[in-house]
Amino acid sequence: MRLDGRVALVTGGSAGIGAAVVDRLAAAGARVVVHGRDEQRAAAVAERVGGAVVLGDLAVPGVAVEVAGAALAIHGQIDVLIANAGAGWSGPFTELSGAELEHLVGLNLLAPLQLVRSLLPPMVDRGSGHVALVGSIAGRTGVAGEAVYAATKAALDVFAESLRLELRDTGVGVSLTVPGVVDTGFFAARGRPYDRARPRPVPADRVARALVDGITNDRAESWVPRWLRVAPAVRGVAPGVYRRLSARFGEQVHGR
Template identity: 35%
Template structure:
């Protein structure tokens, strides 16, 4: 029997990159995955690749109405939600003093409000069924800061603090809430963010003690552990998956 057999898992931002890697890992561990993404086509592509009972659904996590509709549809279909992985994220790089306040709203809407929206709908369901696992994807930018990512760092710092408070509030209901903080990860979003600049890529790689960027699977392995029953006595924790770039 696989570790996550009979588990229903929602993964946001599962259309590509880290989110797709997480969906693939949870499915490999036996979970039935609800892959969601703002781009419905990529969510459905992920679900099709996973096979089994996986489904792909559109969900803009910045929209409370869209999130509510997605969660209720998933719950109606499967009857329970055992795992929630809040992975969806977005950023636009640049010095804070040059940033556009319209981008602040989008960054905070996706990275912080997205986690609030899904959690607000899913946690009561998990409470009623007697337990569950939530894994929020933050960032080491939220722990130690990151030049050119001021608002993103603020939002991800909020995710870390929110995770700890939810862990305290939900523990008596058998719900564990933890946070994974990826370091630089080799995804399409990273390439867009860095402009696929080989010099930046090389400099980052040199700065990482393990001398490589993370792969989506590196992050997915950590998420899958925290989502599993093996992590039943772990809650309120923040785990960096950064090759040693940040240590605490």
């Protein structure tokens, strides 16, 4: 897909990976609609690329549909959806409140599904478009202390694969970006900062570059960094060995 002149909606576009994706899309000639919860931050990102802003808390039921409608109203169509907004939570599953559980599932999983449901039909009718989803290595390997986050990303992973098969020959592409540890505010926001010496967090722009490349070249999935593919491969081929190593070395290499 050529991005020049295309209209792209980036959720969670006011910071981190989302803001880096906005910059990359704008540099490729796309007209970008920046979604965020914080009006000032979203407006600052949109202003530097000449984009538009839509606001809304995607964790709240019904807001994803409202955000999709507001984005459509700006330019009349959305050619590319980048469902990037997400959050984490760190701690024992037994300490996770019901409200926080609903927040994670609502933001990380239900909101992307609702956005796709709202924006996909016109893409199929036009025979052109792209849905870009942001997963996590946690969705492929599982992570102690982040069971719900990992579950939402695993579900998004399977959704991407299923939707890709469903949309074959429609002209609409589906891509999944699978990042590991990324240098953003994600870890601080989840309640526990990333404190490992290795692997070192990768810059958000590196993830954005892979994501945009996935759109323009219709790649099914992109891993950042690429060596992360080893962990789920070991899990699939030798699950017993993988689990013993996981128990020995503790927290898995993951993040976003």
